[in-house]
Amino acid sequence: MADNEKNIYINMYDNETDKAFTKSLENMVKQLVACSMPLNFHIEALKCQSIIMRTKLIRQLKHRKEHRGKKIKEVDITIEDFIKIIPLEEYKEIWKENYESYIKKLEEAVRETAGDILLFNNKPIDARFHPACGGSTENSENVDGNVIQYLRKVLCSYCQDSPYSLNYQDIPIEKIEEKLDVKLTSNHVLRDIPIYNMIEDIVRDKQGRVIKVRIGEKEFSGREIVELLDINSTRFGWQPQIIRFFSIGKGDGLGLCQYGANAMAEKGMSAEQILKYYYTGVEIKAIRGSCINKPLKGKLIMVDPAHGGKGGEGHTGRQGLEEKDINLSISLYLEKELQDLGAKVFLTRNEDKIVHLEDRARMANDIMPNFFISIHQNYFSHPSKSGTEIYYFKGDMAAKELAKEIMKALTEDLKTLDKGIKPADFFLLRSVIVSSIHVEVVYISNPIEETMLMDADFRKKAAKSIAKGLVNFYRYV
Ligand SMILES: [Zn+2]
Ligand SMILES: [Zn+2]
Structure with missing residues (x-):
């Protein structure tokens, strides 16, 4: 990369603070990587994230320039689309004793990929990523509705050891009702409604007492249930209070799977191999002069x-x-x-x-x-x-x-x-x-x-x- 291309400065605008400032592209990349990937990840995974975040910045930069209708004076990009960024010094509080080593690693990842971005058909890609895919990434049309050629489904067994590989959350019925603004049948007894694979084949007498019921694989008499579960009477029903939701992976599944990328890096794969695995058909190239350094091209x-x-x-x-x-x-x-x-x-x-x-x-x-x-x-x-x-x-x-x-x-x-x-x-x-x-x-x-x-x-x-x-x-x- 030519010297003059190393120091690309961009004018930025922070929506939240309503402040405009100028920053070097590479420093911006550092801050964005710091807040978007755990720093205990392998250096090759951090390199992937550096290239991804740089691509996002450059893509936004180009996007702005192409929409000249809006007169945004002095500003190349705004940071509204990015995760809340904080100055690197503030990570001292967060990373504590790891601060020095994380900063060193971060700087190495950014320096070694300086200027590199992801291109498809010579254009910066929409470099989507997510924490863990849970087995396979997604085709873009299943998430956003648009077919994007480089956001194709790929199998990923690499993230199976991630903290998100299999998660469950127990959510009370009232919470589900509140969040989804729906009414469930929780406040009356599900007298004779079976819960499939759990409570089925209910038979009652004319007085409403349970004669027999199948719970799981076994058939029980009403009396047995009363004794075994210590219930007051055979005139019983049931009522679910909590529903356990299972989930596999975290995020929308588009593009790079971060935990997968880290596991691949630990297996010895390079940032380039990893990126090309998750983004179908892309190229990694240093920002060309014409990208932003030749603003008077054609004049x-x-x-x-x-x-x-x-x-x-x-x-x-x-x-x-x-x-x-x-x-x-x-x-x-x-x-x-x-x-x-x-x-x-x-x-x-x-x-x-x-x-x-x-x-x-x-x-x-x-x-x-x-x-x-x-x-x-x-x-x-x-x-x-x-x-x-x-x-x-x-x-x-x-x-x-x-x-x-x-x-x-x-x-x-x-x-x-x-x-x-x-x-x-x-x-x-x-x-x-x-x-x-x-x-x-x-x-x-x-x-x-x-x-x-x-x-x-x-x-x-x-x-x-x-x-x-x-x-x-x-x-x-
Ligand atoms: Zn994955
Ligand atoms: Zn004169």
Whole structure:
């Protein structure tokens, strides 16, 4: 896995606390594994759970992006669908003396599967799991009504030693009546109603006394029952008070059986073998760049380094820095950034030469990019004026939105002053028929900002912020 793919950050929203926060994907996976599988399980089972929880996160992330109708600003996923997560430190109270070893194991399971998710037809699967299946998992249509090709029934004898292999619960009739909101016949005597396989073949005399009755395999006279069970009279009936319910397994039976996975791991099977056993036909792959790291895939962006050549109308700083050179430098960095994010990029110039405004507009109108972005540095007669300014063609709401995102990114990352986004009627903004903006990064006329512009890292950072603004724009439109 490439380095840049290891640190994927996601913006999250917690419904319960109404808080938004940013978290690294891998740390999130750790927390989700901690609260969804016992940590005394085998490391390979914990690896399975890590891959499952990561798949759930990525699937939700993709799902959100595909439903752009809702404008959920700043949020990639919400954690409403997940089990209540708590910070790892709080497990000290729960795991006690096992805390250190469990954390070590958890970190190993997550690290060794870093980036891995479950795919079917190249899409993250709905990675369902349950504590114990009790003999076989389920076909999805028997639970949810939908046929899902990778959620097929598989036999599983592995969970037979789980605490859920066979359970019974004794539930009083009144409780059943209350929970199910039904009336059972508990308050009158089941005088002559047999309970099959228990009390049958009841014969009474005219006075209602039991002459004979079969209980279990044996036939008894009424008198024998009275003596053996110490009942007051042969005029008796019966009345069930408690029903014992039996259950095998725990959960809905879809997908991975956790206790089964643990038993398979203890038999020496790998996480991959286990996952492929419970999820039919899936693949395990590291998250591909295109999954979330290429958010500008398919976008055409035209970057316009303003001015250029001898006698262009660009500004010159008090220390001699030329605007045209800075514009070109930032634009070239921006080209690289945008390409890395998956966009196709065109430049109106890639060297120090004169390109007339009409030609720049013609290039844009031939290519029809998604956005046309002019890069400038500002100038004012008084040296103290500073900050970032962005113009958009009046009435172009998409350009205005993009300007907002870029302004936010630039002022936050470069710590420059927000001088506002403004509608304008400049020649290029007017002549370019696609959405276009004009970015004045900082004031070349301000010696402090001129000095900042001399630093290649600053110019690179500026390019990165503009690219970030574009990503944020596309994330929510
Ligand atoms: Zn099972
Ligand atoms: Zn300029």
